[in-house]
Amino acid sequence: MRKYVGIIKSGFKVAIAYRFEFFVTLITAPISLIVFYFLWKSIFEYTGVGILQGFTFTEMVSYYLLNLVVGFFTWSRIERWMEEDIRYGHMIKDLLKPVNYFFQAFYFELGLSALGIVVQAIPFFIIGLVFFDLVMASWINIAFFVVSLLLAHILYFLISYIIGLTAFWFQRIEGLSRAKKPIIHFLSGGLIPLTFMPLMFQDISKFLPFQYIRFIPISFYLGKYELNSMFTLLAIQVIWVLLLYTLAHVMWNNAFKKFAGAGA
Amino acid sequence: MKRNFKLLWKSWALEISSHMAYKTNFAIKMLAFIIMDMIGPLVALLIYKNTAGIPGWTFEEFILFTGTLTLVFGFGHAAVIMMPARIIDDVRQGHFDKHLLRPFKSLTYFLFSSPDIDGVAEITVGLILVSWAFVKLGLTVFSWNFLIYIFLIIIGFIFQYAVMIMISALAFLFVKSWALFDVFFTLTNFARYPLTVYGGGITFFLTFMFPIAISASYPADALLNGISGFGILKIVLPVFLFLFVSVWFWNMAMKKYSSAGG
Numbered sequence: 001m002r003k004y005v006g007i008i009k010s011g012f013k014v015a016i017a018y019r020f021e022f023f024v025t026l027i028t029a030p031i032s033l034i035v036f037y038f039l040w041k042s043i044f045e046y047t048g049v050g051i052l053q054g055f056t057f058t059e060m061v062s063y064y065l066l067n068l069v070v071g072f073f074t075w076s077r078i079e080r081w082m083e084e085d086i087r088y089g090h091m092i093k094d095l096l097k098p099v100n101y102f103f104q105a106f107y108f109e110l111g112l113s114a115l116g117i118v119v120q121a122i123p124f125f126i127i128g129l130v131f132f133d134l135v136m137a138s139w140i141n142i143a144f145f146v147v148s149l150l151l152a153h154i155l156y157f158l159i160s161y162i163i164g165l166t167a168f169w170f171q172r173i174e175g176l177s178r179a180k181k182p183i184i185h186f187l188s189g190g191l192i193p194l195t196f197m198p199l200m201f202q203d204i205s206k207f208l209p210f211q212y213i214r215f216i217p218i219s220f221y222l223g224k225y226e227l228n229s230m231f232t233l234l235a236i237q238v239i240w241v242l243l244l245y246t247l248a249h250v251m252w253n254n255a256f257k258k259f260a261g262a263g264a
Numbered sequence: 265m266k267r268n269f270k271l272l273w274k275s276w277a278l279e280i281s282s283h284m285a286y287k288t289n290f291a292i293k294m295l296a297f298i299i300m301d302m303i304g305p306l307v308a309l310l311i312y313k314n315t316a317g318i319p320g321w322t323f324e325e326f327i328l329f330t331g332t333l334t335l336v337f338g339f340g341h342a343a344v345i346m347m348p349a350r351i352i353d354d355v356r357q358g359h360f361d362k363h364l365l366r367p368f369k370s371l372t373y374f375l376f377s378s379p380d381i382d383g384v385a386e387i388t389v390g391l392i393l394v395s396w397a398f399v400k401l402g403l404t405v406f407s408w409n410f411l412i413y414i415f416l417i418i419i420g421f422i423f424q425y426a427v428m429i430m431i432s433a434l435a436f437l438f439v440k441s442w443a444l445f446d447v448f449f450t451l452t453n454f455a456r457y458p459l460t461v462y463g464g465g466i467t468f469f470l471t472f473m474f475p476i477a478i479s480a481s482y483p484a485d486a487l488l489n490g491i492s493g494f495g496i497l498k499i500v501l502p503v504f505l506f507l508f509v510s511v512w513f514w515n516m517a518m519k520k521y522s523s524a525g526g
Contacts, residue, residue, distance in 0.1 A: 021442070021446070024446055042461045045319075048316070179292065179295065179296030182300040186306070196313075196314050
């Protein structure tokens with residue numbers, strides 16, 4: 001475990017080098033929230049109802065606020081680094097290290113995210129409590145939110161890692177990488193709560209991993225589910241992590257046969 | 265002028281040939297941009313299906329608004345968005361001098377030689393959305409309102425250019441100017457919804473201080489409802505003022521440039 005702690009630390013140090021960029025999001029993130037605040041304020045007033053698809057106006061603002069907080073932790077650019085490593089053959093030096101490549105990548109990004117939690121997520125959460133009427137959830141909901149958030153982080157990483165592995169076949173995956181973010185953002189409820197989607201889509205969504213990246217953790221915090229449902233959803237989230245990990249493992253074994261060390 | 269267009273032509277030829285080296289990646293990337301730009305209208309559709317919508321705008325009108333925004337951002341993306349990216353990198357690495365040796369004015373050179381093919385996907389989506397809205401709303405291109413609409417789209421592009429000049433100029437003064445990119449892109453979020461959504465203070469800010477509302481709100485509104493001469497003046501002047509300040513900033517930054525790298 002010590003070697004992984006070392007990798008987390010190195011990720012954290014890299015993040016520190018970019019601390020200015022992290023702090024800038026403390027200015028930019030509230031701007032995004034202000035846009036959504038005014039948008040939904042006008043929609044609620046214009047529609048003339050108190051609840052829209054299960055959300056009051058205050059809950060809607062809280063949803064977008066938590067969406068930003070979750071977003072600080074559920075991100076990954078690992079596929080871009082993997083693309084570089086594979087194309088230029090740099091991966092060979094990582095493979096020589098006595099650490100599994102997957103875990104090297106995972107813990108490094110965990111280190112990067114750690115700074116995000118300290119300088120982005122926590123301050124922004126406090127801003128939400130003070131300025132945007134974010135209600136402090138019950139401890140049980142917070143516990144489910146935190147566990148689900150950790151799993152969401154792993155899920156996002158796994159999806160990015162699987163996309164990264166496709167570089168063994170395609171070499172350039174900038175297109176896939178670009179497509180990843182908006183598609184996940186939309187399907188996970190990052191742009192609009194999934195309850196606004198047609199019922200058929202909501203049913204399909206239950207069989208996809210995306211809603212577990214944003215919508216489910218946020219709904220846990222907002223108390224949208226009973227305790228039993230929360231346990232079930234958390235179990236499904238774990239199953240998705242295991243399924244995607246297995247897929248990544250199988251892909252790696254197949255892809256590695258193609259890797260010649262001199263670049264794909 | 266002929267020389268400038270020759271530069272533009274050559275730059276685009278190079279941009280296209282560099283992307284053709286990885287055709288699959290290029291195709292997926294274009295598809296990714298199209299998907300990205302279609303997500304906005306999709307969210308709008310969900311909003312209109314579940315609510316009374318955005319005040320003052322029917323769904324078709326909102327698609328005209330979104331299409332216009334995509335079109336203006338697409339032009340900016342295709343022509344000028346790479347400009348600060350190149351300048352920031354070159355200034356940091358001390359390579360900027362080579363641009364000063366070229367037989368062009370520096371700003372003209374960057375305007376005609378910073379193509380980004382990704383913007384073409386945005387322009388395509390913008391045109392599709394605007395065309396769809398035109399048909400649904402029964403609008404015609406043979407009208408004054410349409411001419412004013414085109415004029416305001418060009419002004420919208422000029423504003424994008426002015427912002428890129430400002431960000432580029434700041435690259436000479438601050439090493440961390442990448443962060444300004446983030447700030448700019450976040451501010452563009454305000455432009456994603458019509459001004460009717462915001463209060464008076466923000467509308468004032470988006471019209472006179474950081475006139476990003478010229479990107480869609482004003483052109484779409486002018487096309488649908490017409491606009492007076494004074495109205496045009498009121499929204500165009502802040503853009504030119506912003507451009508003037510940006511160019512002034514650029515010239516000042518050029519005087520300070522020491523070619524030592526960042």
